[in-house]
Amino acid sequence: xxxxxxxxxxxxxxxxxVAKIIYKNNDTWVCPLDNEIDAIFNPEKNVYYSHGEAQxxxxxxxxxxxxxxxxAFIDFKTxxxxxxxxxxxxxxxxxxxxxxxxxxxxxxxxxxxxxGMEAMDGxxxxxxxxxxxxxxxxxxxxxxxxxxxNHKYYQDLFELYGFxxxxxxxxxxxxxxxxxxxxxxxxxxxxxxxPEYEFKHFSWNNQEKFTHDFAEVFNVAxxxxxxxxxxxxxxxxxxxLKKAKAIIDxxxxxxxxRNKKPIAIYLMYPDVNQILKHLNGKxxxxxxxxxxxxxxxxxxxxARGVLMGVIPKYQGLGIESAFIWNLIQVFKRKxxxxxxxxxxxxxxxxxxxxxxISVGSVSAKHYITYRYLFDRNAxxxxxxMMKEG
Numbered sequence: 001x002x003x004x005x006x007x008x009x010x011x012x013x014x015x016x017x018v019a020k021i022i023y024k025n026n027d028t029w030v031c032p033l034d035n036e037i038d039a040i041f042n043p044e045k046n047v048y049y050s051h052g053e054a055q056x057x058x059x060x061x062x063x064x065x066x067x068x069x070x071x072a073f074i075d076f077k078t079x080x081x082x083x084x085x086x087x088x089x090x091x092x093x094x095x096x097x098x099x100x101x102x103x104x105x106x107x108x109x110x111x112x113x114x115x116g117m118e119a120m121d122g123x124x125x126x127x128x129x130x131x132x133x134x135x136x137x138x139x140x141x142x143x144x145x146x147x148x149x150n151h152k153y154y155q156d157l158f159e160l161y162g163f164x165x166x167x168x169x170x171x172x173x174x175x176x177x178x179x180x181x182x183x184x185x186x187x188x189x190x191x192x193x194x195p196e197y198e199f200k201h202f203s204w205n206n207q208e209k210f211t212h213d214f215a216e217v218f219n220v221a222x223x224x225x226x227x228x229x230x231x232x233x234x235x236x237x238x239x240x241l242k243k244a245k246a247i248i249d250x251x252x253x254x255x256x257x258r259n260k261k262p263i264a265i266y267l268m269y270p271d272v273n274q275i276l277k278h279l280n281g282k283x284x285x286x287x288x289x290x291x292x293x294x295x296x297x298x299x300x301x302x303a304r305g306v307l308m309g310v311i312p313k314y315q316g317l318g319i320e321s322a323f324i325w326n327l328i329q330v331f332k333r334k335x336x337x338x339x340x341x342x343x344x345x346x347x348x349x350x351x352x353x354x355x356x357i358s359v360g361s362v363s364a365k366h367y368i369t370y371r372y373l374f375d376r377n378a379x380x381x382x383x384x385m386m387k388e389g
Contacts (some may be wrong), residue, residue, distance in 0.1 A: 001067070001100060003046070003107060006056035012038060014058045014279045015091075016281065022093045022151070024215055030273040031145055031281040037091070041071070046274065046343070047236065051077045053115075054126045055365035056091070059100060067103070068094035072108035073126040080120065080310065083381060084373065086110040090132060093150075094157065101157040119373045120165060121157075122132030123148065130306050134344065136171045144304040144341045145273045147171065148367060155368070163370035167383040171343035171365030172356040176331055184358055186315055188325035192375035199326050202241075202253035211237040213255050213262035221309035246291070251330045256310075256319050264310040264369040266323045271302035271341070298336040305342040309351070320355045331371055341365075348385045 006015050013039035016034045041056055043049035061067050071086040074087040089108040094101045112120050118289035125132040135154055143149035192199060202210050211234040221233045241248060247270050254265035277296045279287045294300075310319050331337050343369060345352050357363075371381060 001103060001187075003103060004058050004060065004164060006041075006058060008321075011058060011094050012041075012056075014029065014066055015022045015041075015056050018058055018066050019093050019123065020281065021066055022057065022068075022095065028140060029149055030162045030277045031069065031279070032146070032281070033257075033283055034281040035283065044100065046127060048075060048126055050073060052126065053112055053353075057104070059094070059104060060163065061100075067097070068092075068104050070094075070104040070108050072111045072120070073127065074117060079117065084118035084375075084378065085116055086119040086371070087115065087117040088124040089120050090124045090126065092154070094121050094154075096151070096153045096157075098160065100156065102161055103353075105161050109372070113278060113374060118375065118378075120204065121371050122163070123150075123371060130344075134369045135250075136365030137366050137368055139171065142365070144171070144271050144274060144301075144302070144343055146268060147274070147304070147341075147343050147365075149184050155236060156370075158370055161372070162376070163372045164371050164380055165382065166371035168347040169344040169367040169369065170347070170353065170363045171341055171367070172345065172353075172361040173364040174340040174342065174356070174361040175361065176338050178360060180359055181358070182326060184360075185325065185328075187318060188321035192322035194324045196259050197319075197322065198257040199322060200255055201251045201326075201330075202248075203250050207241065208234075208240060210253075211235075211241070213257075214253075214265050217255065217262050218309060219266045220311045236363045244269070246295075251334075252327075254323055254326060254342075256290065256322065257315060262322070263314045264308075264319045265373075266307045266327075268327070268340070269304050269306060271299045271304045272300065272389065274300045274302060275381060296371055301336055303337055305340055315351075318354075325354075346383070348383050351386065 004011055004014055016037050020031060039045040041054055052073060052075040054071055056071040057069065058066060059068035069091060070089060071091045072087060079085050079087060092100045092104060094104060108120060111309060123135055132148055134148050136148050136160060138151050140152065191197065214237055215232045215234045247350050249270055252268040252270070254266040255262050275291055278294065308320055308323060342356050342361060343365070345356065373379070
């Protein structure tokens with residue numbers, strides 16, 4: 001076998017090609033756009049390079065066939081707030097071969113050790129936790145946009161190597177063709193219509209104020225997550241929205257206000273994977289035309305709930321339920337949508353889990369984010385649980 005560092009255009013193309021080879025005969029997998037994966041490892045496009053670094057590798061067999069890949073990365077803002085300096089590994093793809101997989105894991109480990117790390121989490125993303133985070137271990141059905149999907153045998157490869165569960169995650173599916181429990185609806189509507197509250201969805205006409213308010217809520221609501229927390233700037237949100245303009249639905253992004261002060265946010269995307277399924281990772285002119293055609297045909301019948309956050313001071317007041325009530329009104333006007341996937345919810349967040357169950361959502365997909373301690377005799381700790389209050 002030959003391990004090759006990704007350091008030029010040719011090896012960069014091989015990195016994206018590996019996944020297409022590994023999932024060649026898998027009808028469920030959806031190929032992400034090549035340029036989106038490339039952007040993650042482009043210092044000019046990924047803001048995490050301003051406080052981190054990354055390296056990629058591809059693996060070939062003795063016949064020069066691509067059989068695997070891996071990336072390792074460090075976010076210096078979060079690496080040293082752990083019990084031990086911790087980096088990340090991700091974008092792992094590999095044939096079902098223990099020797100090949102272990103070589104890839106060893107490579108990421110060695111690179112991180114040379115940078116002063118003492119542990120690695122994986123599979124994770126060199127970026128926000130809502131994308132490509134965790135290993136799918138149950139529920140191998142259609143993957144939502146930017147949500148992890150992998151072969152079943154990956155779990156054995158990770159655990160045989162010595163990775164341990166750092167936390168578990170769930171993807172909740174909600175069938176929009178089924179009735180919402182009446183009790184939930186009454187409570188949610190009561191909260192949504194309280195005079196001190198106002199719920200507004202995004203519009204391109206008010207993006208300046210909206211992105212400022214969105215960032216304000218995000219940074220207060222998530223600052224308690226010491227690990228992997230990255231404060232958002234309004235300009236970053238505007239840039240992200242502009243990039244995703246082709247798929248954004250204005251009525252899928254919300255802010256809640258109490259007495260005119262922003263207190264909560266909700267973000268959902270149409271599940272563009274239903275279109276990407278037909279593009280094989282490429283967005284050339286023909287595929288752009290195909291994208292527009294399939295979108296106009298209402299090919300997208302699923303949505304993916306990406307995040308919901310409430311400033312701590314206002315948690316426990318039913319704001320999350322009121323968001324869902326407003327979304328129910330939206331979907332009444334968009335009957336071609338049949339399903340929402342809320343992904344993902346960590347096992348350390350039982351409160352959010354209860355909210356999705358209360359609205360009739362079903363736990364349909366399960367993921368694990370692993371941690372590997374380089375000192376095999378060191379004490380292992382799982383991610384701490386959040387308080388339910």
